[in-house]
Amino acid sequence: xxxxAIVGTGGIAGICHVPALRAQAHRAEIVAAVDVxxxxxxxxxxxxxxxxxxxxxxxxxxxxRPDLVHLCTPPFLHAxxxxxxxxxxxxxxxxxxxxxxxxxxxxxxxxxxxxxAGAVFQHRYGTGARYLRDRIATxxxxxxxxxxxxxxxxxxxxxxxxxxxxxxxxxxxxxxxGHGIHQMxxxxxxxxxxxxxxxxxxxxxxxxxxxxxxxxxxxxxxxAIATVVNSVLSPREESYLRFxxxxxxxxxxxxxxxxxxxxxxxxxSPAVKWDPPGDVPSSHTAQLADFLDLHEAGIRPDLGRQTxxxxxxxxxxxxxxxxxRRGEIDAADPFYGSLHGGLPGVFR
Numbered sequence: 001x002x003x004x005a006i007v008g009t010g011g012i013a014g015i016c017h018v019p020a021l022r023a024q025a026h027r028a029e030i031v032a033a034v035d036v037x038x039x040x041x042x043x044x045x046x047x048x049x050x051x052x053x054x055x056x057x058x059x060x061x062x063x064x065r066p067d068l069v070h071l072c073t074p075p076f077l078h079a080x081x082x083x084x085x086x087x088x089x090x091x092x093x094x095x096x097x098x099x100x101x102x103x104x105x106x107x108x109x110x111x112x113x114x115x116x117a118g119a120v121f122q123h124r125y126g127t128g129a130r131y132l133r134d135r136i137a138t139x140x141x142x143x144x145x146x147x148x149x150x151x152x153x154x155x156x157x158x159x160x161x162x163x164x165x166x167x168x169x170x171x172x173x174x175x176x177x178g179h180g181i182h183q184m185x186x187x188x189x190x191x192x193x194x195x196x197x198x199x200x201x202x203x204x205x206x207x208x209x210x211x212x213x214x215x216x217x218x219x220x221x222x223x224a225i226a227t228v229v230n231s232v233l234s235p236r237e238e239s240y241l242r243f244x245x246x247x248x249x250x251x252x253x254x255x256x257x258x259x260x261x262x263x264x265x266x267x268x269s270p271a272v273k274w275d276p277p278g279d280v281p282s283s284h285t286a287q288l289a290d291f292l293d294l295h296e297a298g299i300r301p302d303l304g305r306q307t308x309x310x311x312x313x314x315x316x317x318x319x320x321x322x323x324x325r326r327g328e329i330d331a332a333d334p335f336y337g338s339l340h341g342g343l344p345g346v347f348r
Contacts, residue, residue, distance in 0.1 A: 002295060005032040005064060005090075007057055007081060008072035009044035012095060016122075017070050018048050020284040024292055032064050057081060061088040068295060071095060075178070076170040079104035083111040091295055092117040093288070096181055097311075098303055100172030102329060103337045105308055118291055118301025123186045125290060126282030128263045131274075132190050132243070132250055141272065142246030147226035149187045149241055151180035152234035153255075157207065159232075166208030173339045174210035176201065177311055180230030183239055185307040186252075187228075190243060193221040194310055196325050201318035203347035205233050210340075211347050216314050228314070247272045257282045315339045319346050 004021060006013050013033075021028055032052040035041035041053040054060040061069075061084065069085045071078055071094040079099045082092045086108070098119040099105040108117050123129060135141045153175065164170035171178060188194065201214035216228040241252040251264040259281040265274035280286050294301050313324040316335040335341040 002028040002067045002292060003031045003064070004028050004068045004070065005034060005060055005066040006030060006050075006070045006072060007034040007060075008074075008077075008095075009033055009035040009037075009041050010072060013070070013072040014044065014048065016284040017072060020288040021070075023285045024288060027292060027296075028068070031066060032060050034060050057084060061085065061090065066090050068093065074164045074170060075100055075172050076164060079107055082108045082117055086111040086113065086115045086117060089115050091115050093120065093291055093301075094118070095120050096304070097172060097177050097308070099308070100177075101336065101338050102305070102308055102312055103331070105303060105305055109303060109305075112300070116294075116298075116300045117303055118294070119304040120284065120287065121182065121185045121302070121304055121307070122284050122287045123182050123258070123282045124189045125280070125286035126258055127276045127278050127280045128252065128258060128260055129186055129189065129282065131276040135274075136190055136243075136245070141243075141248045141250070144191055144220070144222055144224040144243060144245050146244040147187060147191060147224060147242060149180075149183050149226055149228045150238065151175065151183045151230045152236070152238050152240070153179055153232050154234050154237050155179075155206070155232040160206060160208055166206065166210060168209050168338065168340050168344045171210065173311070173315065174201075174203075174208065174212055174214070175230040175232045176211060176214045176314055177339060179232060180214075180228070181307060181311060183241060184228060184230075184310060185304065187226060187241060188307055188310065191220050191222065191224055191226070193306070194313075194326055195219050195221050196323055197310065197313040197317045198323045199228075199314045199317035201315070201347070209344060209347070211318070214314060214318060216317065218310070248274070250274070312336075312339060316341060319343060 033050045034054045045053045068091045160166040196219040199216035201211040206212040213231045218226040243250045249266040254262045260279040317324045
């Protein structure tokens with residue numbers, strides 16, 4: 001049995017992580033919950049039948065020795081908490097973004113030993129996404145040509161009243177990092193390595209330090225070109241992905257999760273089919289099943305570096321006004337250590 005602890009008992013923990021763990025009750029059990037707010041931890045444990053609570057991560061790690069820790073805390077805590085868990089011998093499954101920079105992400109990887117870390121990217125794990133990846137990889141839909149990746153969400157001023165939101169120091173970035181990362185990750189999972197980014201971003205409406213909207217053009221190694229939009233200013237909310245290939249167009253419209261019914265397929269000829277096997281919705285539950293398989297086999301999970309490199313390149317391209325190529329942001333680059341590249345006041 002995989003002994004699991006949940007760190008951070010806010011909404012995402014109860015809505016997504018607990019149900020995912022309950023679905024794997026035959027091989028995982030929740031032994032502890034941790035939150036700096038003791039009353040909130042107590043209420044969470046009572047609601048979900050968790051036997052032990054803590055207000056300190058390090059004490060929990062020392063006393064419980066969990067096999068796996070689900071990190072559901074604010075983004076600025078992820079790197080330090082991931083390293084603490086790994087050094088204590090616990091695997092980590094961390095909410096997005098797993099880190100605030102490539103430097104932090106690489107620090108987490110460097111701390112791995114027997115214990116390994118992975119990030120939550122649940123949109124990769126629905127049946128539709130798996131099927132699309134397979135059909136593109138085998139060439140059944142032809143060659144990828146054009147893609148659209150849109151995260152058009154709405155977050156009002158009250159959303160940013162939470163102290164850690166909207167700042168470079170604690171949230172790390174705006175919708176490019178904290179919201180659109182899921183759709184961009186799914187785009188990358190389908191199309192493979194990107195090669196070049198050109199971008200614009202700005203703070204148009206919200207009283208935050210970071211951007212509240214960004215747009216980008218992305219060229220892929222296979223030649224495909226994508227447009228990307230990340231917004232928290234869109235009253236009609238939608239998550240939209242479109243892939244135009246030589247033999248078909250595949251579209252996905254949803255908001256925070258999808259099933260097969262949310263996919264649309266248009267083929268150039270009747271011979272080109274779209275027939276996904278089964279219907280597993282995108283969810284933490286779907287990803288956790290795969291993650292626990294990796295845990296049992298001792299195989300390193302994906303921490304999302306490819307996606308984080310694209311996010312970082314988008315910020316660099318938007319702030320500098322120059323194209324950014326994959327691989328150019330190394331440890332000597334100012335954007336390696338922070339998404340604002342040392343210019344926190346750039347969006348005024």
